Amino acid sequence: MSEEKSPNTMVSNDTELILKAQQGDMLAFEQLVYRYDRRVLSIAATYVNSAEDAKDIYQEVFLRVYRGLGKFELRSEFSTWLYRITTNVCLSHRSRRKRHAHSSLDSASEGEEESHGALPFASGVSSDQRAIETELSGHIEEALRTLSPREKLVFTLRHFEGYKLREIAGMLECSEGAVKKYLFTATRKMRKELKGVYG
Amino acid sequence: MQTHEQYKERLLLSIHGELEADEQKKLESHVADCRECREELAHLKRLQVAVAALPRVSVTDSLLQEARRELRAAIRIERNRTSLGVTVGRFLERFMAPWVRLSAGAAAFLAVGFLGGALMFRSDVSNGGPILKQLSDQTEVLRGEAEITNVRFEDADPSDGEIAFSFHAVSPVKVRGNPNDPGIQSVLTKALMYEENPGVRLRAVSAITSQIQIQLRKEKGVDNEVKIALINAMKYDENPGVRKEALHALRKFPFDDEIKQGLLYVLTRDRNQGLRVEAINSLATAKDEFRSSDEQLLDVLRRKMETDNNQYVRLQARAVFEEVRQQ
Ligand SMILES: [Zn+2]
Numbered sequence: 001m002s003e004e005k006s007p008n009t010m011v012s013n014d015t016e017l018i019l020k021a022q023q024g025d026m027l028a029f030e031q032l033v034y035r036y037d038r039r040v041l042s043i044a045a046t047y048v049n050s051a052e053d054a055k056d057i058y059q060e061v062f063l064r065v066y067r068g069l070g071k072f073e074l075r076s077e078f079s080t081w082l083y084r085i086t087t088n089v090c091l092s093h094r095s096r097r098k099r100h101a102h103s104s105l106d107s108a109s110e111g112e113e114e115s116h117g118a119l120p121f122a123s124g125v126s127s128d129q130r131a132i133e134t135e136l137s138g139h140i141e142e143a144l145r146t147l148s149p150r151e152k153l154v155f156t157l158r159h160f161e162g163y164k165l166r167e168i169a170g171m172l173e174c175s176e177g178a179v180k181k182y183l184f185t186a187t188r189k190m191r192k193e194l195k196g197v198y199g
Numbered sequence: 200m201q202t203h204e205q206y207k208e209r210l211l212l213s214i215h216g217e218l219e220a221d222e223q224k225k226l227e228s229h230v231a232d233c234r235e236c237r238e239e240l241a242h243l244k245r246l247q248v249a250v251a252a253l254p255r256v257s258v259t260d261s262l263l264q265e266a267r268r269e270l271r272a273a274i275r276i277e278r279n280r281t282s283l284g285v286t287v288g289r290f291l292e293r294f295m296a297p298w299v300r301l302s303a304g305a306a307a308f309l310a311v312g313f314l315g316g317a318l319m320f321r322s323d324v325s326n327g328g329p330i331l332k333q334l335s336d337q338t339e340v341l342r343g344e345a346e347i348t349n350v351r352f353e354d355a356d357p358s359d360g361e362i363a364f365s366f367h368a369v370s371p372v373k374v375r376g377n378p379n380d381p382g383i384q385s386v387l388t389k390a391l392m393y394e395e396n397p398g399v400r401l402r403a404v405s406a407i408t409s410q411i412q413i414q415l416r417k418e419k420g421v422d423n424e425v426k427i428a429l430i431n432a433m434k435y436d437e438n439p440g441v442r443k444e445a446l447h448a449l450r451k452f453p454f455d456d457e458i459k460q461g462l463l464y465v466l467t468r469d470r471n472q473g474l475r476v477e478a479i480n481s482l483a484t485a486k487d488e489f490r491s492s493d494e495q496l497l498d499v500l501r502r503k504m505e506t507d508n509n510q511y512v513r514l515q516a517r518a519v520f521e522e523v524r525q526q
Pocket of ligand 1: 203204206207229233234235236
């Protein structure tokens with residue numbers, strides 16, 4: 001992570017980079033992208049839970065930014081615009097591959113070696129315990145698939161990315177009340193799907 | 200006074216930390232006295248814990264790097280698509296004009312032109328008219344200097360009187376200009392970043408390298424943007440040859456922290472052993488610049504000397520590690 005910092009701190013603000021990028025300065029465009037792209041990828045990865053699909057979303061988001069930047073008005077906040085595009089692309093995303101639908105563990109290990117470190121299994125856990133957790137994960141993945149795209153996005157952004165409901169409302173261009181409703185509905189559906197599975 | 204039902208609705212907001220402090224307090228005192236709400240709360244918490252334990256794809260540096268490389272490639276395709284026709288003309292016009300004026304002093308010859316083409320030709324096959332004749336009629340814009348490569352037939356069946364094919368036309372544009380001209384640097388930087396043809400990107404790097412030499416000889420600073428473009432190419436270009444050339448070009452620059460970070464990135468992330476060898480060599484050359492207090496550097500070196508699957512990288516990492524630690 002630390003190695004990402006230095007080249008990006010060169011230029012003081014987004015506005016400067018946007019103006020340059022609008023003149024066709026691709027280096028400025030890239031610097032602008034690199035300021036935010038980890039978060040975009042992270043939102044996408046959380047939503048689809050597949051490295052390949054997350055990269056597809058990432059690419060679509062920044063191609064839209066690339067195409068739309070010329071018309072972007074500096075009155076508005078770049079990050080707001082970017083995250084709206086991100087959530088829109090997520091919501092309309094259809095997985096290219098069916099593979100990842102089977103097991104969350106498959107998709108988690110599709111990526112890099114390092115991602116194993118992210119698996120929440122403590123090393124001292126017995127294999128029985130692991131099997132139970134794996135099964136539970138499968139049930140939760142199933143349950144997530146019963147949510148509508150918006151419910152799933154709100155639910156995952158809240159649970160895995162820790163966004164505040166107000167922030168999610170900004171990203172989805174809707175009211176905080178509406179986000180609460182999505183979260184309530186999503187939670188109710190999850191409980192119904194997982195009845196008797198956990199706890 | 201709130202009802203039990205109203206409290207129950209707030210439990211979910213409460214476990215997500217979305218209640219104001221006073222609301223939270225009121226809720227807590229209700230929950231203390233209400234068994235139903237206590238059970239509901241426990242249930243919600245169990246769900247939260249179960250969901251939090253779900254394995255998710257994590258965004259590693261290498262996943263991000265892959266995404267960036269793929270984005271670059273996608274934008275290259277997009278740019279080359281839109282740069283056909285009118286845009287190409289405008290592009291060349293905009294950048295050609297000032298160069299013609301600037302021909303004083305230490306002139307540098309650069310070759311950076313590139314056109315991507317995907318055109319449909321009607322071919323009068325019954326006359327047996329050669330394709331190349333059709334081609335030269337259509338491509339006057341290239342002034343006959345174009346080198347046509349990658350001809351691909353999409354419809355090679357001549358029976359319907361029509362064939363379709365696409366090609367790449369690499370057209371060297373000789374430019375005479377002052378190497379300090381920001382226009383030239385800008386075009387080279389663009390060529391390095393967004394030309395689809397890796398050969399053109401390679402040539403852009405070598406043109407940049409020759410400029411750096413001229414400028415450093417004159418004790419002039421080199422444009423920082425050029426350096427960043429080279430660092431990014433070294434890290435993210437999908438072609439290992441281009442990454443390597445960029446790494447070589449950076450050796451001409453005075454060593455600094457940005458270059459160091461770039462080299463450490465290559466050393467830790469690049470899957471190409473040759474690139475990691477080059478990176479550790481660059482770091483070895485610059486070892487006098489490092490301090491024994493540079494924990495980040497020492498960490499990377501320690502990991503590399505123990506785990507890199509290339510023996511040379513391991514040995515060299517150990518050597519640099521020992522030297523830096525004694526400084
Ligand atoms: Zn109650």
